[in-house]
Amino acid sequence: MTSNLLVALIFIVFGVIIGGLLNLVAKAISFTEPRTAFFSPCHDCSRSWQFKYLIPVIGYILSGRHCPYCQASLPVRIILVEIFTGLLFAFIYWRYGFTWELAMLVFYSSVFIVLLVTDIEQMLLPNIITYPAMIIALVIALLITLFNYVPSWAFVFPPTGFLGILNNYLFNSVLGGVTGFILLLVVALIFRGGMGGGDIKLAGLMGMVMGFPLILVALFLGIMGGGLIAAFLLIARLKGRKETIPFGPFLCLASIAALFWGKDLLIWYLRLI
Ligand SMILES: [Zn+2]
Structure with a gap:
């Protein structure tokens, strides 16, 4: 029990x-101009940050929410993402222990967190994340099938x-990807303007990650x-x-939730009908 708690703490730090x-990564892929250093969360200057400012959480507090070099203010998102990822990784460990699920969920949630950040801040779901993630998801699906x-x-x-x-995971993963892509394409065509190509490709990626029928x-x-949330923001x-x-961002959070609880939710719903 104590050692479990210790490992959970290690996962918080790791996360x-x-x-x-x-x-x-989110900054580097969404701000290509001006050419800024990778080791700096600042959008406004090109200075690489000293190590102490890069230490997660502590660095943010030390910097006083401002870039130590150009004084530009830093988004609260930085510390929120750090804490959220820490808690999420500890939760994944607590739920799955040392299993393949742990490795896969750590990877997939990292992908979804980067996309969540770039979409909230820049309205971008960059292909440079989506496409490689799709390939990795298919390779993982192939390995799952082989083993x-x-x-x-x-x-x-x-x-x-x-x-x-459908129990063939690779087939299931491809079917999930196609289902996600087509369904969101249809939704995007019906509600013009609200959704873009990035969302459609993201839905394809989600399907490849979680398969069918979890994508639904x-x-x-x-x-x-x-x-x-949109209705609430409009009314308020x-x-x-x-x-x-x-x-x-909603698709990214829903993906993480579906990987954790989607199957239980689906079984519960199927029993109801
Ligand atoms: Zn700066």
Whole structure:
């Protein structure tokens, strides 16, 4: 028990450090101009930061929320991402222990966190993250299939009958990707303007990561969550009717939630109907 707690603490520290790195990656891919140093969360100057300012959480406090070189103010997002990633990684360890799920979920949630940040701040879901992540998701799906592994989030179909083919994880992953891509394409065509190509590709990536039918759960959660928050912001007059709210962050959070609880949610729903 004590050692479990110790490992969970190590995962918090590990997550906080990765969170700091994800902040730097998100900045590097969304701010290509002016050419800034990678080891600096500052958008406004090109100075590489001293190590002490780069230490997650502590560096943010030491810097007093301002770039130590050009005094530009730093977004609160930096420390929020660091703390969120730390807690998330500890949760993943607590839930799955030392399993393949731990490794896969640490990787996938890192991808979704970077996309969440770039979409909130720059309305961008860069291909430089989405495309390589899609390839890695397919390679992981291939390995899962070759080793006959069943990830905890995978929905298991009756092995006999035509649905049995869905238990092939690679096939399932491709089907999930195609389903996500097409469904969001249709949604984007119906609600013109609110959604872009980045969201459609993100839905394809989500499907490849979690497969079918989990992609349906994730899209449902993302669209419901996005719709409710957008309605709230409109009613509370925090956003105007003409302003667009990025949809990607909802898809990213829904993906993480679906990987954790999507299968249970789906089974619960199927029992209801
Ligand atoms: Zn600066």
